């Protein structure tokens with residue numbers, strides 16, 4: 001039967017990238033998406049903004065919602081200091097399998113834990129299962145209608161501390177209007193929009209960075 005897009009993406013990485021070289025894995029995926037098949041990775045333009053925010057925060061604990069094939073996982077993991085605790089959540093087991101191979105190809109398998117399951121189920125388990133008290137940095141890039149319920153879940157589970165940074169992809173396209181409304185109007189967050197474009201296109205999109213103030 002026909003291969004899947006994530007499988008073809010992995011093949012492109014194995015063909016074009018250099019084992020153990022995260023930059024070449026990132027470039028191979030961007031090349032694949034620009035010249036072969038579009039895929040919903042955060043991409044190079046928004047990825048550079050992601051890089052700058054991760055570097056600025058220099059987090060000790062990181063959570064990513066929506067591993068997909070591991071593109072942003074590799075972007076984040078390559079910037080982290082040794083000893084940083086990085087967890088990424090992926091609902092689709094087929095994507096977990098591909099992502100783990102792409103992350104390993106980049107040589108970053110020891111920097112991040114890919115956990116299979118849904119954010120709604122896993123976020124409340126962060127403390128007991130992974131010994132996390134709070135997250136310094138959270139990247140939201142999963143189902144857009146889960147952004148709002150999940151930020152409220154972070155609050156309820158006491159997983160945010162003064163200064164915790166949340167960075168959300170796709171707040172314009174496909175869009176997360178309720179999430180935007182919440183973080184921009186809540187007195188508990190200081191929010192800022194980073195304009196960019198939908199990965200590999202000229203369509204407007206951007207990232208919303210929200211700092212927890214409580």
Ligand SMILES: O=C(NC/C=C/[C@H]1O[C@@H](n2ccc(=O)cc2)[C@H](O)[C@@H]1O)c1cc([N+](=O)[O-])cc(O)c1O
Nearest residue numbers: 040066068089090091092095118119141142143170
């Ligand atoms: O829909 C989008 N993203 C949804 C991502 C979903 C991913 O998150 C996982 N997940 C992990 C944990 C969960 O709890 C739920 C899902 C899913 O299994 C999937 O791997 C999207 C769409 C466009 N687009 O142009 O159409 C562009 C983008 O940049 C996007 O991110």
Ligand SMILES: [Mg+2]
Nearest residue numbers: 042141169170
């Ligand atoms: Mg996205």
